[in-house]
Amino acid sequence: MIRITLEDINRKSPYEIALNNGDFDFTTDSGTRYSVSFLEDVPLGGCDTYQFGFRKREDSHSGYDVKVRDTLITIIEQFFAENDNVLLYICDTSDGCEAKRNRLFIRWFEDFASPERFTLKTANATVEGQGFYAAIIVENCNPMLEAIVSDFKQTEESLTGEKP
Numbered sequence: 834m835i836r837i838t839l840e841d842i843n844r845k846s847p848y849e850i851a852l853n854n855g856d857f858d859f860t861t862d863s864g865t866r867y868s869v870s871f872l873e874d875v876p877l878g879g880c881d882t883y884q885f886g887f888r889k890r891e892d893s894h895s896g897y898d899v900k901v902r903d904t905l906i907t908i909i910e911q912f913f914a915e916n917d918n919v920l921l922y923i924c925d926t927s928d929g930c931e932a933k934r935n936r937l938f939i940r941w942f943e944d945f946a947s948p949e950r951f952t953l954k955t956a957n958a959t960v961e962g963q964g965f966y967a968a969i970i971v972e973n974c975n976p977m978l979e980a981i982v983s984d985f986k987q988t989e990e991s992l993t994g995e996k997p
Contacts, residue, residue, distance in 0.1 A: 835871050835883055836915040837908070846907040847900040857908055858890070861898050866890035869908050874921050877969065877988075878980030882919040885909070906945045913951075913972055919981055924966040935966035942970065949973065954982055956989035 837857075842850050848859040857869040870886035887905060889895075912920060922938060924931040935957070942953060955968045969985050971978055 834873075835912065835918065837871075837911050838915065841914070842907055842911045845910075846904045848904045850904070850908070859904055861895065861901060863895055863898070865893060865895040865898075867901065867904075869905065871912065877919050877921075877984040878977045878982070880917070880919050880971075880975065880977045880981050882921050882969075883912075883916075884921045884923060885912075888925065902941045906941065909942075909970070910945075917972070917975055919975075920970040922968040922970065926963055926965070931964050931966050935968075939968065942968075946970075952978060952982065954985055956985070958989070 839850060839852060839857075842857070846859070848861065850857050850859050852858075853868070855870065858866065859869075860866045866889065868886075868888055868890055871883040872886060874882045874884045876882055909920065912918075924935045924938070935955075939953070939955065946953065950973060952971045952973055953968060955966070957964065957966045959965065967989075969981065971981050975981065
């Protein structure tokens with residue numbers, strides 16, 4: 834089970850976060866509602882792994898909002914401040930925009946995170962005709978970093994049938 838202190842997030846986040854059935858919800862200035870979740874996944878390298886989920890609560894078009902990025906980064910930063918776990922990111926494939934969504938998330942994270950602090954490994958494959966994009970984020974101080982990256986590479990190999 835992850836630990837995240839809501840009060841710490843709200844001290845730094847541009848949008849007010851509320852807990853809703855274990856998810857972290859927020860509403861933008863334009864009224865768009867988002868939800869962030871952390872679901873326990875298969876351990877990597879002997880380390881607890883949590884799948885990071887981010888979605889709009891309703892199907893609506895909204896323009897770019899830098900405060901959404903900053904809110905997500907604040908939540909992720911708090912996740913690592915309180916946990917020595919792996920964060921697994923898998924792009925939503927429901928609308929065919931997974932490649933664009935993947936590029937945006939990776940760019941946001943790379944803008945925030947220093948390579949001295951975090952290891953970010955990405956993978957992509959086509960599974961049954963569907964593009965599949967995933968990434969892991971691990972703090973470099975995690976003592977199981979090498980085993981985690983190795984497990985992630987093996988998972989990628991099993992999906993693609995190739996060595997990365």
